[in-house]
Amino acid sequence: MTALVKFRNVTLGYERHPAVHHLDGAVEKGTLLAVVGPNGAGKSTLFKGLVGLLKPLAGQIERGVLRTRDIAYLPQIADIDRSFPINVYDIVAMGLWRNAGLFGGIGDKDREKIHDAVAAVGLTGFERRSIATLSGGQMQRVLFARLLLQDANLIVLDEPFTAIDAKTTDDLLAIVHRWHGEKRTVLAALHDLDLVRTNFPDVLLLAREPVAWGPSNTVLTAENLLKARQMCEAFDDQAAACVDAA
């Protein structure tokens, strides 16, 4: 199994305070990995580092042959301006932009793909709706449709099912499985451990420092979970410089 991404003693954080502390490991190609941990465990930070939005304070994240266009990222709080006068179709179409480019028009084949993506997330008929009128769940479906079109090798989802109703969650999980079936690598930060146990073969339990990383049944033990919960949430203003810093 080839490693798609390697973490070498990675520390990520803000203003010198580590949010992810000394992470080592590799994400194999084709993995379906859930990243879990208490609030403040560094899950979002890790993903930001992974997609290149945040530079590590120490260590390296090796993305190998992965280019920007090969990664699709769904942030936790999408920075989307819901009041912008744009409709579902156009947002989903953005997924194609990387391939269509600045000059590329949307041809008939592309139009088909967009409609298929919209259908795949169960939003057929919503194409002309302004995004301001969508519910949370519907907006999330739209974003998933966009992800579908991005056709990426690595898909990174930061808490994709928070505050989403059960039906939508099921539908979107189906898409996640579809990706897994297509041999794409999917990482998702999640809170619902039951959902993780039933859907995700691999888990990384993160509590600022990695607690456990492996198959879900070995990682999600009571012991590990307790250890993770005991991690301190706030940054320590009195902390000294870390000795291990590479």
Place this chain on the structure above:
Amino acid sequence: MLIYKALIAPFFEFEFMRRALVGACALALGAGPVGVLLMLRRMSLMGDAMAHAILPGAAIGFLLAGFNLFALTVGGLAAGLVVALLAGFVARTTELKEDAALAAFFLVSLAIGVTIVSLRGSNIDLLHFLFGSVLALDNQTLVLIASIATLSLGVLSVIWRPLVLDCVDPGFLRSVSRSGAPVHTLFLALVVLNLVGAFHALGTLLAVGMMMLPAVASRFWVRDITPMILMAIGIGMLSGYAGLLLSFHTAVPAGPAIILVAGLVYAGSVIFGRVGGLARQLFPGRHLEA
């Protein structure tokens, strides 16, 4: 017959009216789309700030060469771009957000500009800088305005997708492309360019009116961005036409008359607009079946 006399005849009889109309329409064509995007990017006031920022550059051009089109244009462009870049730089590298950085810069620019013009020119000259002279558009200025409009539309159509993306979902744009920053800079350059064009006709105080008022008014009539842009252009042209007529039949100065009309259209849109207008809010009509 009376209608013809009031609404059409002035443009047939007088060449300066025709030129002013052409100039105003060209302005509307270039400034409309830029204004809509400014508004959607929550940068409306920044447009105003940029309009003032170009004054010292134009003033220096005036100091060196009088009312010379080339000097004023180049000066205005340079000043506008410098202020835009400086504000952006300060915003990116310090805690200050772009709006505050820009506010500081443009106020200083305006003061410098007024001082420079007062050094060489009279109060009347200053008035022309502040209010423009849409009735005095000579051939070169008309060509300049038309070129700016053409260039604007061309560039916009090319950077359209990243520009829209940058407004709607900047995070997504950042994650798929590095063109966010250059596109933003290019957009600012277009803003400055259109403002410099408008500056010749309407002066630094009113230039941004042609850019923002039609855009803001269009928000109350349509929901989608493309119709919004078309509407903004239409309102801009209408304001030019009606404003010139207003100035022709009453003694209102021409530049302010155009902006007045645009302002009236805006007020009317706020009240009667189909999308979120006050009248609609007070009297929404029965809800639909589905």
Place this chain on the structure above:
Amino acid sequence: MGARYLSIACAALLMAGPAVAQDRGRPKIKVVATFSILADIARNVGGDRIEVASLVGPNGDVHVFTPTPADAKAIAAAEIVVENGLGLEGWIERLVNASGARAAVVVASAGIKSRLADADHGRADPDPHAWQSVADAQIYVANIRDALVRADPAGKAFYQASAAAYLARLEALDQDAHNALGKIPADRRKVITTHNAFGYFGAAYGIAFLAPQGVSTESEPSARDVATIITLIKVEKISAIFLENVADPRLLDRIAKETGTKIGGRLYSDALTDPGGPASTYIDLIRHNVHQLAAALAD
């Protein structure tokens, strides 16, 4: 030893001073003119026998002048006050009374055949700009000379000689103006100005000066203003425009292009310029205006 000689020399000089000054006779007659043109004319008549001050200085606007206490003081100290009359200085009577009215007030335009301000529009006010006609200016000279003689009889011969010399120069000026402006073809004798100040000049030399009605030229022009100007030019077949109040040179250009007229230089009407300027004396002012008109109206 040296110090003694020095002090004697100083004493001698001191005593000689007044003796030398005696030659000039009595102290100078203090004359206050209301504005620069009158002051210049007065200076030319009175020479060194008088001391002239002007209430409204060069480039000033006598139409909107408001007197200050300093002006009242100047008038109080004056022996002669020269005003234009014909309604130009609405404030002069009050000012003279307020300052004690010791001075003799000369109305320079007394005896002139006055014109009406807007002759073609039937207003009843007189046009005060009589000095624009050189022939009328000669009457100004006579009035001022006579007032000076009354106030200073000892200088009568001086004033008469001075005035005669100046009148001769004015005569020559008038002649030159007639020559220069006489050459202009009959169909090019109409100009448009902003200020209705050249009625007398126009009547004297056969040029029609038209001003657009209701046009505000200090502030931003409206389309209506520009249309009015252009219509007037076209209807009256005006040949040159002297619209210095339309300060935007581009707008002037546009008007000239659309009407096929020539843009003239600046005409001076109510005030002299600073000493270095093109109209620093009355004679220069008239010469300058004539030159500008001749140049603009030549074919």
